Amino acid sequence: MxxxxxGAAVSDWxxxxxxxxxxxxxxTAPYTLAEAVSELGAYAQSTAPSSWTKSRAVLVxxxxxxxxxxxxxxTLGPRLRSHIDASFDAVxxxxxxxKQVLASSEFVVRWRSEAAITSAFEDxxxxxxxxxxxxxxxxxxAELIASQLGAEATSHFSPLRDAADMLVASEKELSxxxxxxxxxxxxxxxxxRLAREMLTASPTGKAVVWAVYSRATAWxxxxxxxxxxxxxxxxxxxxxxxxxxxxxxxxDELREIREQVRWLNGLHQMSTDPNYRLALVRVELGxxxxxxxxxxxxxxxHALLAVPVTLGGVGWRDTGTSALLLDGRVxxxxxxxxxxxxxxxxxxxxxxxxxxxxxxxxxxxxxALRNAPMPEPLIEVLNCLxxxxxxxxxxxxFYGARPVSPRFATALEDHxxxxxxxxxxxxxxxxxEAMELGYAxxxxxxxxxxxLLSPFEHSWVIExxxxxxxxxxxxxxxxxxxxxxxxxxxxxxxxxxxPSR
Numbered sequence: 131m132x133x134x135x136x137g138a139a140v141s142d143w144x145x146x147x148x149x150x151x152x153x154x155x156x157x158t159a160p161y162t163l164a165e166a167v168s169e170l171g172a173y174a175q176s177t178a179p180s181s182w183t184k185s186r187a188v189l190v191x192x193x194x195x196x197x198x199x200x201x202x203x204x205t206l207g208p209r210l211r212s213h214i215d216a217s218f219d220a221v222x223x224x225x226x227x228x229k230q231v232l233a234s235s236e237f238v239v240r241w242r243s244e245a246a247i248t249s250a251f252e253d254x255x256x257x258x259x260x261x262x263x264x265x266x267x268x269x270x271x272a273e274l275i276a277s278q279l280g281a282e283a284t285s286h287f288s289p290l291r292d293a294a295d296m297l298v299a300s301e302k303e304l305s306x307x308x309x310x311x312x313x314x315x316x317x318x319x320x321x322x323r324l325a326r327e328m329l330t331a332s333p334t335g336k337a338v339v340w341a342v343y344s345r346a347t348a349w350x351x352x353x354x355x356x357x358x359x360x361x362x363x364x365x366x367x368x369x370x371x372x373x374x375x376x377x378x379x380x381x382d383e384l385r386e387i388r389e390q391v392r393w394l395n396g397l398h399q400m401s402t403d404p405n406y407r408l409a410l411v412r413v414e415l416g417x418x419x420x421x422x423x424x425x426x427x428x429x430x431x432h433a434l435l436a437v438p439v440t441l442g443g444v445g446w447r448d449t450g451t452s453a454l455l456l457d458g459r460v461x462x463x464x465x466x467x468x469x470x471x472x473x474x475x476x477x478x479x480x481x482x483x484x485x486x487x488x489x490x491x492x493x494x495x496x497x498a499l500r501n502a503p504m505p506e507p508l509i510e511v512l513n514c515l516x517x518x519x520x521x522x523x524x525x526x527x528f529y530g531a532r533p534v535s536p537r538f539a540t541a542l543e544d545h546x547x548x549x550x551x552x553x554x555x556x557x558x559x560x561x562x563e564a565m566e567l568g569y570a571x572x573x574x575x576x577x578x579x580x581x582l583l584s585p586f587e588h589s590w591v592i593e594x595x596x597x598x599x600x601x602x603x604x605x606x607x608x609x610x611x612x613x614x615x616x617x618x619x620x621x622x623x624x625x626x627x628x629p630s631r
Contacts, residue, residue: 140297140318140321144298146263146268147255147268147294148298149294150258150269150272151290151291151294152288152290153272153288153290159276159277159284160273160274163202163203163206163274164278167221167234167241171231171233176548176549177552178548179227179552183227203218207254207257207274208253209253210253213249214240220233248329250278251275253274254271275290275329279329279421281421281424281425289328289329289331293328294325296325297322301316333456336414336457337415337416337454337456338415338454338458339427339453340391340410340412340453340455341410341424341431342393342408342410342449342452343408343448344407345444345445345447346407346409346481346484347362347482347484348360348489349485349488351378352366353489353492355488355499356495356496356498356501357414357415357416357430357499357500358411358412358414358499359379359413360410360485361409361410362408362410363397363401363408363410366381366384367384367410370384370385371398380412383412383455383458387453387455387460390453397410406470420454420456420462424454427452430504430509432516435516436512436515436516436519437491438483438484439519439523439525441483442483443483443486443487444481444483444484444524444529449468449470450464450469451464451468451469452464480524505553507549511546511549514543514546515546517539521533521539
């Protein structure tokens with residue numbers, strides 16, 4: 131339970147608000163009206179256009195989600211409800227699928243606006259002043275604010291805890307905070323104003339996330355995937371810290387943040403141990419809010435890893451070590467040492483394969499991610515396909531990853547197919563048929579190529595050398611392609627190289 135700090139004379143209702151505000155650690159994110167609206171929007175996005183109004187199952191699900199929206203709306207305080215009512219009605223009453231997706235997106239933007247957060251905070255304060263208000267109701271109202279703040283609410287430097295401190299900490303304690311100017315007189319109104327500013331001051335800027343992964347490596351020393359850069363820390367960190375070190379594009383940034391990001395020195399020491407396979411990853415997210423940046427960077431990294439994982443490489447292990455930079459300044463960072471278990475088994479092939487495959491797709495993914503961020507549906511598709519691969523994978527056999535059943539893997543693949551079809555606005559069965567046809571054409575082309583080249587796979591030191599030369603000349607002068615060339619090759623091969631009886 132929260133209480134007024136020594137030297138802080140505040141009302142009981144402020145103590146109650148400070149007690150309700152912080153989101154408990156290791157507790158799942160709150161499910162509120164915004165999450166229900168997002169679920170409806172995602173469902174509309176992933177549903178085929180023809181099924182949105184005609185499928186009985188889809189109509190039942192839509193009705194169920196609308197009932198959930200109505201129930202969640204009843205939990206709002208009066209000020210927040212009044213603020214979002216127009217957006218809520220647009221979501222609740224919309225029938226068109228594409229407009230439903232747009233209305234849901236606009237609702238979430240309004241939900242996370244400064245005005246909406248202010249309304250939710252005022253509802254919480256007003257309810258706390260009511261002597262009959264219970265702690266459960268206050269907690270429910272505080273969860274709305276946590277939902278509005280998103281991932282930042284559960285971060286190491288949560289604005290919820292900062293706002294609670296503004297309400298109950300002593301003036302002497304708050305005077306030691308950096309970049310905090312205490313107004314005078316420092317009364318209850320000033321405390322409430324500072325708490326509100328802590329909740330609504332979500333900074334924006336050019337976001338960059340640095341993260342450390344174990345069981346990972348870069349092919350060579352540096353892999354450039356556009357907005358994602360993979361570095362070998364045993365090479366990058368010493369060169370960044372050494373005044374005469376080798377230059378590379380990220381060197382200056384690492385030198386600038388060395389003093390603020392405390393885990394970099396620990397990474398420097400660990401990277402010299404050959405028993406650890408580590409990767410230092412830099413993700414550039416562009417201009418955005420700081421809230422949720424680290425989580426979005428991790429989702430993008432895991433999506434990119436889906437490519438090598440499905441091709442035989444192993445997945446990287448997230449150490450939980452990260453730092454968020456906003457306009458070049460360290461905004462938040464993880465605390466504590468880098469969590470890396472001492473390896474008991476070294477899968478050099480799998481780790482190396484992941485790094486090599488990422489290097490091979492560098493020329494394709496790099497320019498694409500530099501030109502535009504990866505679309506959210508594609509991130510979900512890749513993550514689904516990555517998890518679907520866990521039926522029998524090196525991660526499962528060697529590293530204890532959670533296996534999935536073939537039935538669950540099929541469901542994940544079906545979801546990925548439905549999502550792609552929805553984005554392309556085609557029927558899923560049509561997309562599946564087109565992919566099967568494309569695969570059949572590629573297979574046929576591969577077989578034709580093998581047929582064309584098969585006569586030349588024998589050694590030159592064979593009997594009937596003159597027949598081989600005749601065949602080679604015939605293939606070289608033939609101008610037709612495809613089946614005509616294949617037929618010509620087959621007829622010559624059959625007549626010249628048929629075994630004698």
